[in-house]
Amino acid sequence: MKDIQNLRDDRRINIRKVGVRRISYPVTVLDKARRIQKTVATVNMYVNLPHRFKGTHMSRFIEILNRFHGEINLKSFHRILQEMKDRLNAEAAHMEIQFPYFLQRGQSPIGTERIECRMHGTLQETDDLVMEITVPVFSPTAVSRPGVLPGSLGRWGTVRVSVRFNRFIWIEDLIGLVEQGITADSDRPGSVEAMTRNLGRVIASDPAISWFNVVVENLAAGYATFASLEGGGRPGIEGKGKSARS
Amino acid sequence: MKDIQNLRDDRRINIRKVGVRRISYPVTVLDKARRIQKTVATVNMYVNLPHRFKGTHMSRFIEILNRFHGEINLKSFHRILQEMKDRLNAEAAHMEIQFPYFLQRGQSPIGTERIECRMHGTLQETDDLVMEITVPVFSPTAVSRPGVLPGSLGRWGTVRVSVRFNRFIWIEDLIGLVEQGITADSDRPGSVEAMTRNLGRVIASDPAISWFNVVVENLAAGYATFASLEGGGRPGIEGKGKSARS
Amino acid sequence: MKDIQNLRDDRRINIRKVGVRRISYPVTVLDKARRIQKTVATVNMYVNLPHRFKGTHMSRFIEILNRFHGEINLKSFHRILQEMKDRLNAEAAHMEIQFPYFLQRGQSPIGTERIECRMHGTLQETDDLVMEITVPVFSPTAVSRPGVLPGSLGRWGTVRVSVRFNRFIWIEDLIGLVEQGITADSDRPGSVEAMTRNLGRVIASDPAISWFNVVVENLAAGYATFASLEGGGRPGIEGKGKSARS
Amino acid sequence: MKDIQNLRDDRRINIRKVGVRRISYPVTVLDKARRIQKTVATVNMYVNLPHRFKGTHMSRFIEILNRFHGEINLKSFHRILQEMKDRLNAEAAHMEIQFPYFLQRGQSPIGTERIECRMHGTLQETDDLVMEITVPVFSPTAVSRPGVLPGSLGRWGTVRVSVRFNRFIWIEDLIGLVEQGITADSDRPGSVEAMTRNLGRVIASDPAISWFNVVVENLAAGYATFASLEGGGRPGIEGKGKSARS
Numbered sequence: 001m002k003d004i005q006n007l008r009d010d011r012r013i014n015i016r017k018v019g020v021r022r023i024s025y026p027v028t029v030l031d032k033a034r035r036i037q038k039t040v041a042t043v044n045m046y047v048n049l050p051h052r053f054k055g056t057h058m059s060r061f062i063e064i065l066n067r068f069h070g071e072i073n074l075k076s077f078h079r080i081l082q083e084m085k086d087r088l089n090a091e092a093a094h095m096e097i098q099f100p101y102f103l104q105r106g107q108s109p110i111g112t113e114r115i116e117c118r119m120h121g122t123l124q125e126t127d128d129l130v131m132e133i134t135v136p137v138f139s140p141t142a143v144s145r146p147g148v149l150p151g152s153l154g155r156w157g158t159v160r161v162s163v164r165f166n167r168f169i170w171i172e173d174l175i176g177l178v179e180q181g182i183t184a185d186s187d188r189p190g191s192v193e194a195m196t197r198n199l200g201r202v203i204a205s206d207p208a209i210s211w212f213n214v215v216v217e218n219l220a221a222g223y224a225t226f227a228s229l230e231g232g233g234r235p236g237i238e239g240k241g242k243s244a245r246s
Numbered sequence: 247m248k249d250i251q252n253l254r255d256d257r258r259i260n261i262r263k264v265g266v267r268r269i270s271y272p273v274t275v276l277d278k279a280r281r282i283q284k285t286v287a288t289v290n291m292y293v294n295l296p297h298r299f300k301g302t303h304m305s306r307f308i309e310i311l312n313r314f315h316g317e318i319n320l321k322s323f324h325r326i327l328q329e330m331k332d333r334l335n336a337e338a339a340h341m342e343i344q345f346p347y348f349l350q351r352g353q354s355p356i357g358t359e360r361i362e363c364r365m366h367g368t369l370q371e372t373d374d375l376v377m378e379i380t381v382p383v384f385s386p387t388a389v390s391r392p393g394v395l396p397g398s399l400g401r402w403g404t405v406r407v408s409v410r411f412n413r414f415i416w417i418e419d420l421i422g423l424v425e426q427g428i429t430a431d432s433d434r435p436g437s438v439e440a441m442t443r444n445l446g447r448v449i450a451s452d453p454a455i456s457w458f459n460v461v462v463e464n465l466a467a468g469y470a471t472f473a474s475l476e477g478g479g480r481p482g483i484e485g486k487g488k489s490a491r492s
Numbered sequence: 493m494k495d496i497q498n499l500r501d502d503r504r505i506n507i508r509k510v511g512v513r514r515i516s517y518p519v520t521v522l523d524k525a526r527r528i529q530k531t532v533a534t535v536n537m538y539v540n541l542p543h544r545f546k547g548t549h550m551s552r553f554i555e556i557l558n559r560f561h562g563e564i565n566l567k568s569f570h571r572i573l574q575e576m577k578d579r580l581n582a583e584a585a586h587m588e589i590q591f592p593y594f595l596q597r598g599q600s601p602i603g604t605e606r607i608e609c610r611m612h613g614t615l616q617e618t619d620d621l622v623m624e625i626t627v628p629v630f631s632p633t634a635v636s637r638p639g640v641l642p643g644s645l646g647r648w649g650t651v652r653v654s655v656r657f658n659r660f661i662w663i664e665d666l667i668g669l670v671e672q673g674i675t676a677d678s679d680r681p682g683s684v685e686a687m688t689r690n691l692g693r694v695i696a697s698d699p700a701i702s703w704f705n706v707v708v709e710n711l712a713a714g715y716a717t718f719a720s721l722e723g724g725g726r727p728g729i730e731g732k733g734k735s736a737r738s
Numbered sequence: 739m740k741d742i743q744n745l746r747d748d749r750r751i752n753i754r755k756v757g758v759r760r761i762s763y764p765v766t767v768l769d770k771a772r773r774i775q776k777t778v779a780t781v782n783m784y785v786n787l788p789h790r791f792k793g794t795h796m797s798r799f800i801e802i803l804n805r806f807h808g809e810i811n812l813k814s815f816h817r818i819l820q821e822m823k824d825r826l827n828a829e830a831a832h833m834e835i836q837f838p839y840f841l842q843r844g845q846s847p848i849g850t851e852r853i854e855c856r857m858h859g860t861l862q863e864t865d866d867l868v869m870e871i872t873v874p875v876f877s878p879t880a881v882s883r884p885g886v887l888p889g890s891l892g893r894w895g896t897v898r899v900s901v902r903f904n905r906f907i908w909i910e911d912l913i914g915l916v917e918q919g920i921t922a923d924s925d926r927p928g929s930v931e932a933m934t935r936n937l938g939r940v941i942a943s944d945p946a947i948s949w950f951n952v953v954v955e956n957l958a959a960g961y962a963t964f965a966s967l968e969g970g971g972r973p974g975i976e977g978k979g980k981s982a983r984s
Contacts (some may be wrong), residue, residue, distance in 0.1 A: 015931055015965050023961040024606040026531070026594050038530040039518070040592055046964070058963050062602050100532055102518050110468045110554050114516040138467045139385055139400050154385050155465040156400035193753055219401040221384045222356045223761040225796050226784070227753050261685055261719045269715040270852040272777070272840050284776040285764070286838055292718070304717050308848050346778055348764050356800050360762040439507055469515040471550050472538070473507045602960045630959045631877055631892050646877050646894035647957040711893040713876045714848045 019046025047090035081123035265292025293336035511538025539582035757784025785828035
């Protein structure tokens with residue numbers, strides 16, 4: 001009970017985080033093959049405040065977002081966070097942005113493949129940026145009988161990979177690593193544990209990546225099994241001096 | 247444009263349907279093995295009205311629902327509809343109720359299996375009741391390698407079956423028909439068309455069922471394939487004189 | 493039971509509808525202010541078939557879709573349906589496409605407003621096209637106290653309007669009609685019935701619209717109330733000879 | 739890059755967490771007024787493992803869960819975690835359980851009110867249990883005009899409160915605290931910041947609660963505003979020696 005004694009003094013009940021969430025916003029993101037790609041994002045923006053906040057400041061988040069016209073890249077990400085921190089006089093600024101990314105490729109049945117992407121950036125004393133992709137995994141066709149369509153054995157599960165990086169990495173290249181990990185020494189998906197280890201091995205071997213988290217989920221009958229694995233340090237916090245945007 | 251000329255006379259802009267939706271409600275449903283089962287339903291109730299409706303009547307829907315204490319069976323379903331029709335002076339009364347049904351069985355990895363159920367009843371001059379179940383289909387284990395867990399090949403897709411019936415049918419027995427259809431002359435799921443036909447053949451052979459609709463969906467990479475099939479007449483409309491509750 | 497006797501002959505268990513669903517696809521739609529707008533759609537395509545269907549034909553749906561590079565307008569909609577009907581030798585072809593449409597406008601707090609759009613086209617002997625928009629309704633600010641932010645009284649509910657039309661209508665103009673109906677002789681939203689009638693009156697007065705359906709939903713505590721209204725005839729079916737694309 | 743050097747040695751790519759997710763399961767929870775309440779939960783169970791995990795152990799999670807027949811209370815929660823830790827030889831065991839809780843009360847339009855509940859327990863050296871409720875907030879009726887139904891001004895937003903406690907607390911009592919905070923010195927909801935502070939003040943004054951987190955969200959037009967506040971220490975981690983079940 002002593003833990004929160006000090007909160008009982010009204011003046012010290014401070015708001016920790018304040019912001020706007022679930023803004024649906026058309027954005028332009030970088031595309032390795034076609035330079036840019038237009039898609040639709042969901043945006044969350046918030047700050048940590050040491051002091052009382054006036055509700056009328058809420059519109060500033062949107063003003064800052066609008067100034068960048070939906071152009072999302074590492075540079076604009078940093079500048080939006082910097083403006084949030086400055087204009088709202090905050091200790092830390094956060095932005096989360098989530099969007100479907102469409103990967104062009106011949107071998108996909110529909111010519112294009114939807115990958116869920118998420119970027120979560122924080123600016124406190126240093127920058128921190130996490131990029132995350134979620135890739136559906138389908139049951140392999142290797143075992144299919146004649147007359148059974150490719151991909152028609154259903155959905156095996158999902159791979160979600162989050163990374164911090166010490167130099168720029170294309171979404172396509174991160175997707176490439178994930179696919180390498182999925183297919184590594186396994187003609188078809190066996191277990192969440194094996195796939196998690198394979199993904200960890202492949203991702204850890206990329207020198208651009210300084211930290212990663214892998215979650216593999218398999219849709220079984222009545223439940224899902226999952227396994228997760230984390231590797232690497234966190235730049236900007238453990239003092240390794242490598243910021244996400246350097 | 248002439249089509250809606252008559253609507254331009256304000257007095258003739260009549261509300262066609264009015265009601266309440268998305269009531270989350272604890273219910274008791276019939277269970278073949280254990281007599282009753284408690285679960286949580288989402289309920290929609292609405293009426294067709296030939297005349298203007300007073301908003302203050304909206305609470306009557308809830309009053310009627312409350313009088314039955316969440317006991318959902320063919321008899322209470324009919325009585326709720328009758329009360330709606332009477333008390334709201336309506337031409338037709340409708341109730342939709344959706345709930346997860348838990349099927350006990352030994353061979354399921356978790357001892358119990360969740361099936362989505364939906365009942366949609368209408369009372370106009372005669373009764374009409376449609377029961378619907380949605381059953382997930384998992385990739386079969388027949389092809390699994392040693393060391394691969396049962397069910398771990400992922401989710402193949404979904405089967406949704408709607409039926410009208412001319413005598414009482416247990417949810418368990420409808421689930422049984424669906425499973426017979428899924429596994430009929432096919433050691434593993436091949437195509438949505440084959441599975442739809444198998445299901446149609448099995449369901450059509452049950453004399454309790456007077457009408458059915460089957461939709462089979464397969465989760466492929468980037469899209470889902472589906473096929474549907476309908477069979478039988480509609481009692482109470484095509485004058486076959488068999489009502490859902492007889 | 494006689495109803496489905498004929499289905500018990502295996503050769504006559506015919507698939508009624510077959511197709512692909514839930515294709516996530518980047519599309520370009522028409523925008524009154526900016527000529528075109530890029531967004532992300534979910535696409536369903538299916539046909540009615542009088543005969544057995546070969547699963548290997550499933551990829552034709554996607555091939556047809558890809559040929560149009562995601563350019564969605566009344567003309568391409570018709571041509572896609574025509575190709576589906578021809579190449580799959582079908583009695584009827586259907587396409588449903590759903591996407592967020594971003595409306596630019598100054599008075600919106602975020603400069604842009606997301607509206608859910610849906611187009612559902614059928615080609616049988618004649619064309620039939622329904623356009624649908626879903627517009628969120630927010631509690632009005634008229635009653636807000638000083639210091640209360642515009643829009644901060646929460647979400648009142650949702651308006652969904654579906655229309656058939658006898659000449660081209662911009663999504664912006666349909667949104668305009670809906671907003672006129674929401675605010676018509678009501679300084680703030682009162683009841684689902686009043687708003688449904690107001691919307692019906694406004695939409696019925698537009699000569700471009702030959703049929704409409706309005707559904708208004710209000711989020712109350714523990715449930716939602718709703719009312720719906722339909723007006724106008726259905727071109728191409730009731731023989732009024734006005735097709736959606738003429 | 740050095741960060742993850744050690745991971746490049748295959749033998750050291752360890753799985754951190756492994757388990758089962760999204761089990762839909764009928765449960766019995768404690769109810770202050772009626773002793774027990776039957777509802778439907780979603781269950782996640784996982785462990786932290788320092789060593790390689792055999793996939794065949796996955797079924798043990800389910801076996802442990804089944805042994806308790808869905809009876810969820812503080813005592814069974816602890817015993818399930820202890821069995822998971824023991825039988826899977828794990829460093830830590832986790833269980834998350836989420837369910838709708840139905841609160842009986844006269845003043846609710848539907849006689850019962852649905853509250854989302856979540857319990858997240860961890861057993862490492864000591865126990866840690868967080869209970870969370872999410873309560874919808876509706877626009878107040880105080881400002882409604884004659885003829886406007888109670889609750890019909892729509893949904894203002896959502897309050898989510900998570901707590902750790904040093905003696906048993908009923909779900910009803912936690913809901914009571916939240917309602918006290920929502921209505922505290924505010925005839926109607928003003929801003930997310932004011933409501934967050936009011937909630938913080940009320941919750942901090944309950945001696946049963948040793949830690950809390952409050953998140954208030956308001957549905958505005960095109961986005962949601964939110965504010966959050968945290969108070970109190972974490973028993974079992976900061977050495978205050980108060981475990982969640984003592």
